[in-house]
Amino acid sequence: MTGPSTIIDPRDDVLGRSRVTDTPELEAFYEELAARNAGAFWKRANAIEPWEPATRYRPTLWRYAEMRAMCLRALDLVRPDEAGRRVVTLLNDSDAGRENVAVCGWLFSGMQAMRPGEITPAHKHTASAHRFIMEGKGAYTVVDGHHITLGANDYVLTPNGCWHDHGVAADGEVSIWQDGLDIPLMNSLETNFYAVYDQPAQTAAYPADDLPLTYGGAALRPEGVAAWEKPYSPVMVYRWEAVRDALLNLAKVSVGSPFDGHMMRYANPLTGGWALQTMGAHMRMLPGGFRGKAHRHTGNVVYNVARGRGCSIIGGQRYDWQTHDIFCVPAWTWHEHVNLDAAEEAFLFSFNDFPVMEALGVRIEEPFPKNDGHQICAS
Amino acid sequence: MTGPSTIIDPRDDVLGRSRVTDTPELEAFYEELAARNAGAFWKRANAIEPWEPATRYRPTLWRYAEMRAMCLRALDLVRPDEAGRRVVTLLNDSDAGRENVAVCGWLFSGMQAMRPGEITPAHKHTASAHRFIMEGKGAYTVVDGHHITLGANDYVLTPNGCWHDHGVAADGEVSIWQDGLDIPLMNSLETNFYAVYDQPAQTAAYPADDLPLTYGGAALRPEGVAAWEKPYSPVMVYRWEAVRDALLNLAKVSVGSPFDGHMMRYANPLTGGWALQTMGAHMRMLPGGFRGKAHRHTGNVVYNVARGRGCSIIGGQRYDWQTHDIFCVPAWTWHEHVNLDAAEEAFLFSFNDFPVMEALGVRIEEPFPKNDGHQICAS
Amino acid sequence: MTGPSTIIDPRDDVLGRSRVTDTPELEAFYEELAARNAGAFWKRANAIEPWEPATRYRPTLWRYAEMRAMCLRALDLVRPDEAGRRVVTLLNDSDAGRENVAVCGWLFSGMQAMRPGEITPAHKHTASAHRFIMEGKGAYTVVDGHHITLGANDYVLTPNGCWHDHGVAADGEVSIWQDGLDIPLMNSLETNFYAVYDQPAQTAAYPADDLPLTYGGAALRPEGVAAWEKPYSPVMVYRWEAVRDALLNLAKVSVGSPFDGHMMRYANPLTGGWALQTMGAHMRMLPGGFRGKAHRHTGNVVYNVARGRGCSIIGGQRYDWQTHDIFCVPAWTWHEHVNLDAAEEAFLFSFNDFPVMEALGVRIEEPFPKNDGHQICAS
Amino acid sequence: MTGPSTIIDPRDDVLGRSRVTDTPELEAFYEELAARNAGAFWKRANAIEPWEPATRYRPTLWRYAEMRAMCLRALDLVRPDEAGRRVVTLLNDSDAGRENVAVCGWLFSGMQAMRPGEITPAHKHTASAHRFIMEGKGAYTVVDGHHITLGANDYVLTPNGCWHDHGVAADGEVSIWQDGLDIPLMNSLETNFYAVYDQPAQTAAYPADDLPLTYGGAALRPEGVAAWEKPYSPVMVYRWEAVRDALLNLAKVSVGSPFDGHMMRYANPLTGGWALQTMGAHMRMLPGGFRGKAHRHTGNVVYNVARGRGCSIIGGQRYDWQTHDIFCVPAWTWHEHVNLDAAEEAFLFSFNDFPVMEALGVRIEEPFPKNDGHQICAS
Numbered sequence A, B, C, D: 001m002t003g004p005s006t007i008i009d010p011r012d013d014v015l016g017r018s019r020v021t022d023t024p025e026l027e028a029f030y031e032e033l034a035a036r037n038a039g040a041f042w043k044r045a046n047a048i049e050p051w052e053p054a055t056r057y058r059p060t061l062w063r064y065a066e067m068r069a070m071c072l073r074a075l076d077l078v079r080p081d082e083a084g085r086r087v088v089t090l091l092n093d094s095d096a097g098r099e100n101v102a103v104c105g106w107l108f109s110g111m112q113a114m115r116p117g118e119i120t121p122a123h124k125h126t127a128s129a130h131r132f133i134m135e136g137k138g139a140y141t142v143v144d145g146h147h148i149t150l151g152a153n154d155y156v157l158t159p160n161g162c163w164h165d166h167g168v169a170a171d172g173e174v175s176i177w178q179d180g181l182d183i184p185l186m187n188s189l190e191t192n193f194y195a196v197y198d199q200p201a202q203t204a205a206y207p208a209d210d211l212p213l214t215y216g217g218a219a220l221r222p223e224g225v226a227a228w229e230k231p232y233s234p235v236m237v238y239r240w241e242a243v244r245d246a247l248l249n250l251a252k253v254s255v256g257s258p259f260d261g262h263m264m265r266y267a268n269p270l271t272g273g274w275a276l277q278t279m280g281a282h283m284r285m286l287p288g289g290f291r292g293k294a295h296r297h298t299g300n301v302v303y304n305v306a307r308g309r310g311c312s313i314i315g316g317q318r319y320d321w322q323t324h325d326i327f328c329v330p331a332w333t334w335h336e337h338v339n340l341d342a343a344e345e346a347f348l349f350s351f352n353d354f355p356v357m358e359a360l361g362v363r364i365e366e367p368f369p370k371n372d373g374h375q376i377c378a379s
């Protein structure tokens, strides 16, 4: 009499994989192991060493029209001092997403609206954060005493361990932004620390926008200022106009990527590397009528449509998007992007966990090998 | 009428934390959000942003006498070609450990016995592996064609992506070692790839032990050999005698660490950094009668007693150990080590996920602040 | 009877310096040593190990009005194809300068005028070069197939080992620029190699200005383009307008350096380091009425007045300057800069050998310690 | 009527080189330039931009028997406190060598004998130094308070800026070593600073040999000790036995370099790079009967025969050597090494200025292209 086999996939029936058929002796052995906080590796080997990753997350899209309305409703329902942060959380449409409070992979994302004169109480955490501004006027953030003004489509950092508070100036307008954080990663690594500041808000300790004005020159490095020794970008905020112009310049002289069109990384100008240690961000420009090819890679990506309309085929499903819609592409999932406007460029902001993949030696990528690089779309 | 509060800890009742009392309006809002793959951040903020990490893992100890017997029994129960790897898995005594097949945190560990003439079929994976040899004669591993001989208390690498197979020479003796891998981390990051080699074993492509003989000189770098451009240590194996002697030398001129006695990192001699990208390892020597102070830190550590007898107080509980017992210290858990032999040194091997903590900017540590640095032991 | 002493400075009469008085026995010994390609260290120790550097170079200033006239006269006197490069060399007013064809230290500098339609024949060398454009229209350089257009006050690279040729477009205007090279350093190190291209000029292999358009975004890094693996900046040209604006931005939020006012390094955006391996360059802005303090440092600096009028006190002598005058500050010589216009900013471009000083561990600097930081001016 | 041509080599008669024939107008122009601290580049271009380096130095060999005698005679002729350092300087057999007090290129070398109980007064300088011990017992050096014991064929550092004094213990024996410094380089760069200590000798501030005992483990890095943040190797001394054994190990598994046999760099174990910023050092082992091929490279190399007898063909001339003879190979000069003992290994220590060449991007090398890689020997 024999019990079940450890083979869970036809490919497993090969030397180098577990191909054990359980016997009563083995089952008795398994029980003895269990009594000693132990197990038989071969019982679970094929499951915990898959041939390739199979994500627990699903492509998910959030329409700006709907989510914006939700954010605005929250304005009336809770006060920021009471909520801590009056954020609407984006939950991946999967058990993993709902359980881990994750937008995709170990990434968190939320949307936040603020009224003129409101502030988010000052605090800090080991989770890193960054923000992409979608609309409004007069928004700002204060990071370790540096006051940073924010406009639409700007991208701003709140690195690991920095005190921060946000607000909208009294003479501004209701502002809405997307937050990205690695809270789920920090929790999964059991490295999440939190502290509140001893004042509701920081007093700016430097002239407004001192960091972007100091470090924001192209291929220039300030001298005669204190050495920057932090492991993140000193620029702090990346202005939309500058990013857009850089992409338009790049497009004049480059054919671009078949997958991403023209793409710029928000970088640390002192190292050329990522702006933060655990999350990266890009802006890409898809020329009018661009039809990208499909690829897949490790790491998770959350997109925000900075401008334009188009669609993405993700895991064989089509997702149509327009300005400020948000969607995600889970790890190792085929995806391709299309600009549905024949004449106008589309701009896609995105953030990701590629710095984690690179730091751990597992940033892996491959192009879609068939059908001239295009998925067969199910929908 | 009001619903439950979001406060989950007395410390949460402060500006900067979520302190919302639910109302019917809010509950209606939550339902609308849920229908849109969204949620209210403040409902779960205090839970997902704890004041400090609270580990899901428990200190666990495996006695060598017992586990050795289990490994030897496995020799008769399954064949290596059938099991893939005839490994007894060490499962942390916690739900997380059993669910994730983890020894502690996102680390995997197992014990493996092999008879003379047996081999483990060749394969590779993105998970990194390393091994600590506990007993035997004639064991070897082959890593990307480099044949490496192994003796008791040697430490050997099988880096991310390298083809590897293991065996014991026909004229050797039954050998037992401990495996450490980051399989759970690779699964949690959805970056785990696996492949089998097209032969049962690799043919050695280089003279035996060429890598340790080439790169194993102290503070010397070979010239006239091909440049080493891999992101891991070229030494591949670290011999017990050399590590022991280095610790004895260090002890002659250093007072050592109050927490760890005299300690050496197994390093990459070309960078001074960790030998692998995702896991580190150390050997420490506790002088006779050493009574270490307590500290805690992010990251998980799995110990193997290379030699000696002592105890460790972990999270307030005492764990006695002797040669080749294995135990673990979960993240952010107080721990201190004691050498119970007044005259003889104790040697503790350990491996950890500190390279992950460092790469992601969250390697954090603190000494026990009270009672002259010693925990009050519960047992 | 005793001979001369080895003391050459009153400070030498101290333990640790050579204080030998020659004797007939010693003189006989010296002769025996000389016969064996040897000598007595103590005879020359105090000379070759000075208490501090004493430069062989002198501050020197070249008036643009005069040098411009010389360059224009050269247009009629030699043809570029005959001269190789029709450059007027700036020779430091010292024996070392004239002997080594050096502007200051191991740096070379020259001025070059070109007529529309002229080209400098293509060639390469291990000496690195960079240029600062002073006037004209339609000038360009081609570096390893990359065509780069040049305007007034732009700064452009021709790194070590790159094929390069220069010219002025047929519809341009007579253009004048300053060249900086490390020819003397390469000769002193016996590492100077030279080659001529097999065509008079390179054919542009890329769209015009592809490198600055690709890499010239502020704190942005292009993705989807071939990896840049050269040890120098990919930007190649730094536009005057962008540099000026970056300095104006910096001045809004920084008090600046007491020595240099507001200063930007022309940097490699992929590393934050110098644009070239052996020479650095800066633009500094001295606010209206700025009166800098004096300091001195290792390394040599050659200035070109991008705009404005002022003076510099160098080694106690005053040198007045106006737009496009060139002057130099030798190593370890006190210097301070003054903007003589109370209202208008002055802009000073400079290049230097600081990357050499840093790479070799000898970048050393000190402020003038007396008289509130100002030299007593001799003139 | 025409004057002399600028062509100085038949290869110069090509587009891209200076090919100007002087005219009376040009000569008048040259005079006007000279009056303005300027010159015509084309007049000297071909001279200062040679097709390839032509060294000013000559291969030179110093016999140990003779030089040892000179060093011992110096013991009686001057006292160390009077001489500062009682060193016999090795002068390259060339005008450049004698003028610059150089052994080869910008390198200095000397030989120093000390009697038991003698000390060299403590001092420091920006010039870096290292030493190779040739004979004796009880020699030591003290570097920034670290006392380091020295034996025959050990290699020891005295990095840039460190306080140092040397001596031989009272119960030791007369000791002789070779010093290598970059004094000429520091002078040529005008970066040479010197200071004397306020005591004749340093008091050891650490246990004897603490640095080699702490950092001398192979591929191990001490933890729990203060971070090492200096830009040079913490090992300080490299023991002969360990270096010899590492070479014997390497020889078991490597074919070696056709030029240098088996070769190890004295490395910084924290970076894999050179031990000092401006000078490197190697030990090479030539197997019995080894006949190396010829190559040439930028940079200068000074050899000390650690053990054995052989010859080197340098620039077409044969130089025979035996234990502790010293010889040099100037930049870009063909050279090949032969072990004249068919059975015994020869060991050649050498030091060089390769770190300078690498830091400045001009480390260039080529094999001898003819005659199966062997020069035609003139002698």
Ligand SMILES: [Fe+2]
Pocket: A123, A124, A125, A129, A164
């Ligand atoms: Fe926050």
Ligand SMILES: [Fe+2]
Pocket: A259, A295, A297, A335
């Ligand atoms: Fe993608």
Ligand SMILES: [Fe+2]
Pocket: B123, B124, B125, B129, B164
């Ligand atoms: Fe494996």
Ligand SMILES: [Fe+2]
Pocket: B259, B295, B297, B335
């Ligand atoms: Fe610990």
Ligand SMILES: [Fe+2]
Pocket: C123, C124, C125, C129, C164
């Ligand atoms: Fe040139």
Ligand SMILES: [Fe+2]
Pocket: C259, C295, C297, C335
């Ligand atoms: Fe200066």
Ligand SMILES: [Fe+2]
Pocket: D123, D124, D125, D129, D164
């Ligand atoms: Fe010295």
Ligand SMILES: [Fe+2]
Pocket: D259, D295, D297, D335
């Ligand atoms: Fe060589």
